[in-house]
Amino acid sequence: MNMDANVVTLIHDNGSSAKIHLFGATVISWINDNTEQLFLSTLSKMDGSKAIRGGIPVVFPNFGPWSCGPQHGFARISWWKLQKQEKLEDCVRATFVLEENDHTLSLWKYRFRLTYTVELRPQELETSLSISNTGTESFDFTALLHTYFRVSSIKECSVTGFEGCTYNDKVTKEDGRVENREKIHVDANVDSVYISSGTKCHFVSSQGRKIKIEKQNLKDTVLWNPWSAKAKEMSDFDDEGYLNMICVEAGHVSERKVLQPGEIFGCGQKLKIVN
Numbered sequence: 001m002n003m004d005a006n007v008v009t010l011i012h013d014n015g016s017s018a019k020i021h022l023f024g025a026t027v028i029s030w031i032n033d034n035t036e037q038l039f040l041s042t043l044s045k046m047d048g049s050k051a052i053r054g055g056i057p058v059v060f061p062n063f064g065p066w067s068c069g070p071q072h073g074f075a076r077i078s079w080w081k082l083q084k085q086e087k088l089e090d091c092v093r094a095t096f097v098l099e100e101n102d103h104t105l106s107l108w109k110y111r112f113r114l115t116y117t118v119e120l121r122p123q124e125l126e127t128s129l130s131i132s133n134t135g136t137e138s139f140d141f142t143a144l145l146h147t148y149f150r151v152s153s154i155k156e157c158s159v160t161g162f163e164g165c166t167y168n169d170k171v172t173k174e175d176g177r178v179e180n181r182e183k184i185h186v187d188a189n190v191d192s193v194y195i196s197s198g199t200k201c202h203f204v205s206s207q208g209r210k211i212k213i214e215k216q217n218l219k220d221t222v223l224w225n226p227w228s229a230k231a232k233e234m235s236d237f238d239d240e241g242y243l244n245m246i247c248v249e250a251g252h253v254s255e256r257k258v259l260q261p262g263e264i265f266g267c268g269q270k271l272k273i274v275n
């Protein structure tokens with residue numbers, strides 16, 4: 001498959017760039033100061049046969065296992081349409097759209113429009129998702145931006161912004177734990193859903209680079225690293241890939257959001273390189 005025909009490239013005058021694959025409207029690259037900021041597995045499928053393993057997959061209408069269809073819903077495994085690409089005063093922006101189609105209706109009977117914008121600025125990447133109920137029935141959903149940050153070494157990485165937050169630990173299967181760490185260092189499989197993380201932002205630090213994650217209307221945050229055993233179990237995940245990534249995922253996942261006909265739910269995240 002011609003990779004370029006399915007990839008939208010944003011280039012800022014300052015030299016930074018972002019690439020978005022039409023499959024899932026998945027941001028697959030964000031290069032700032034000549035450095036790739038996102039993790040993309042070298043084994044990732046890029047042909048539409050399965051979700052892209054890395055970058056920023058868009059999760060909708062369901063985070064996690066789903067009785068109607070594949071885990072994490074159909075948004076990340078659908079072909080989106082590029083609506084427009086713009087060079088604005090302070091950024092370059094691409095806008096993508098996904099609406100119900102025969103496939104989504106075969107899984108989930110509701111009409112919707114997802115509008116996803118990717119804005120590239122110096123030191124910054126902002127991704128915003130607008131979820132519209134374009135049908136005549138209310139529906140409920142969960143949604144999340146499944147961001148894979150590239151780190152030089154997971155062993156030199158810390159994540160902040162969770163202290164005092166209640167979380168469900170999907171590894172130990174314990175719900176309602178309270179985070180007492182100001183800085184989290186990951187040294188094993190972690191899969192934690194922080195509920196109403198309260199904080200509007202997290203910091204991912206790794207060997208001299210710090211990224212600030214500012215969330216808009218996404219009250220929960222998921223922290224995930226498969227670590228070695230689970231990485232090996234995934235055919236599209238480099239066996240050693242877990243050493244160079246951490247997922248810090250802004251989402252609305254701890255309770256389902258009900259959207260009335262005509263209603264719109266706007267959310268997003270701003271990723272800022274702060275040093």
Ligand code: TA6
Nearest residue numbers: 051064071072146191222224249
């Ligand atoms: O966001 C964490 C998580 O839900 C993990 O439980 C793990 O399943 C991960 O997503 C990746 O899921 P995927 O379906 O992309 O393999």
